[in-house]
Amino acid sequence: MSVRVAEPASRSLLLQQLRAKTQARIQQVTDVHPALAGLLPDGGLRPGCAYQVSGGALLLALLAEPSTAGSWCSVVGIPEFGAEAARSAGVTLERLALVPNPGQRWLSVVAALSEVMGVVAVRPPGRVGPADANRLAARMREHGCVLLACGEWPRTEASLSLGRPQWFGLGEGHGYLTGREVEVTARTRHGLTRTTRLVLPDRRGRLAESRGPVAVDQPVELQAVG
């Protein structure tokens, strides 16, 4: 069988097609909660990119939307992952795979998972070299996977952090936690910083838009059990 050589005219056509394909791929962002969409550079999580996340509740909030939409998610290297809180936050546990203790081979584990998972959350046990991160990013781009790093990661698309938290519902010896208002700050690769105040978690363990402290600080309804 002879290999057909592309004609110059069709070559430019091919190039155009390829560009359109890549563009479509890049524009295909994974949706996040509307309250977080405004913070992120593309209004969502871009496949093939890494995001740095601090705080367990924020991680759950980011996992919830893709998981509900039908993606598989996995969490690597976080043995204290709260599965029940994840369920309350909206993560589908049937499509969640945990690798609590990947040990030394965590990078190969993440690489293997990135081929099939929509979102992989990982807490790197040590410093990650830029070469390793690049290799992994190429693999993730190919398979359309998003990486959420709960720790230092080189060249992240954005880094999300929490600040000025305020808990509601606790008194001095009475009450029950009903929610937390917190400032979520996103610092993008280009140095842009956006901040918004959100309720994370709210009374049901989910992410919600802040409606002022009055909406949150209501007395707890007691539920009869037993």
Next chain:
Amino acid sequence: MTVATPTRCLVLWFPEWPVTAWRLATDAWDVPAAVIAANEVISCSAEARAEGVRLGQRSREAQSRCPQLRVIASDPARDEHEFAPLLTLVEQAAPGVQVIRPGLVALRARGPARYYGGEAQAAAALLAGIDELGVADGRAGVADGVFTAEQAAREADPIRVIPGGESAAFLAPLPIGRLGDQELTSLLPRLGVRRLGDFATMDAGQVRDRFGDRGVRLHALAAGADSRPVQPRTPPPELARQVEFEPPLELAEQVAFSSRTTAEEFIAGLAAVNLVCTELRVMVFTEQGERSERVWLHPSCFDAAAVIDRVRWQLQASATDVIGSAVVRVRLEPVAVDAIAHHTPGLFGQGSDEKVHHALSRVQSMLGPEGVVTPAIGGGRWLGERQVLVAWSDRPALPQPLGRPWPGSLPDPLPATVFPDRRKVDVLDADGVRVRVDDRLLLTGEPAQLVVGAARLRTAGWAGPWPVAERGWDAERARAGCRFQVADDTGGAWLLVHDADGGWWAEGRYD
């Protein structure tokens, strides 16, 4: 009506097979045991019988007769499984075996009798072969027809041969219950017919009028004219495979590597009869007679590499407790199989779940079976025991059901961080003295400081104590403690437990 003349049959009977099967499976030989189905004893050991346990007794009555009785639930699969090696032995000695039920087989007597030089000799030869397996109390009966031979085996000690033509005389004194028919055995004794002989002398026409065709058949059986031929089974192809190591192997990797060919044969053997294995039993035997056995599941079907992985995981898992010496034999048995047609790869690629499974299995083969888990939420009061981690491709088994009230469990929002092992913390009052909860659930001081590791945090709010006490009746599993929620001044919030010994632990963190 012409009745075919009964053929000479040889029946082997192993009394109380369900108990024997349980003993073979568990290797518990000296305890009195009884197998129970529908709350009635269906089989009991000789020790139990000596204490007064009888067939048909209710389990509670049997236990009152013999308090140390081991009550075992009936398991037909176990009976079959343990009977298979015996059957193989019998088939090696004489072909054409019909299995009437586990523990009872029939075969044509003519062939073995000619080969072994007599019917009694043939029966003795078959029983002697089975003695090697450790089943000593086999009985054999030879007579005209399967029914008569079975009755002969029941009367045997351990071999009884009823010469041709003497069936009727042999059967005559036996009770009518031996026919095993509910209707006749309850009705005939009330009519004064208590022996098979009495029934046999009744007029066949009248029996037909009253009991129909079934009655006629039983009438013929009682007269020793059992026209049923032996219907030998076709031995199924041997699907299980085993590999012996000579000299015995010490390392798990060696065993896994040496089992590779066997695993491939095992998969190929199944494929040859258009089957795939979905559930696999791996048995590992060692030099010192230890045995590790486990059933492994696969969400789709096993291939040779997956089988080898399971062998290696099982060796690694049991290396610490079960297995203490070198491995001499590995046996692979299919527990559940499926038609191969259901598992052929699709023409247009496979579903995304299939890909996920392959990736997770790959990670599993890197890290071991417990390396990849899926969480499931079960019942319980403590956060750690509510989230059950199920190894990938394993069957989820929740130790406690979720649907119960579980007083003391927490409502939303729940901590996003749940420590697998509680973390030691300390809660101090304003003077730096540890806060305690007394028997009346009163605090000795106001929590003012929280010590986590080296950090000393000031509290910004707290709530509690919420007592949780469970299983007070069980000294080993009883747990009690008081829960607190504490917010610190850096914006963290903690779920703390003050245990009965006065220690403080962090169960989870809201972050």
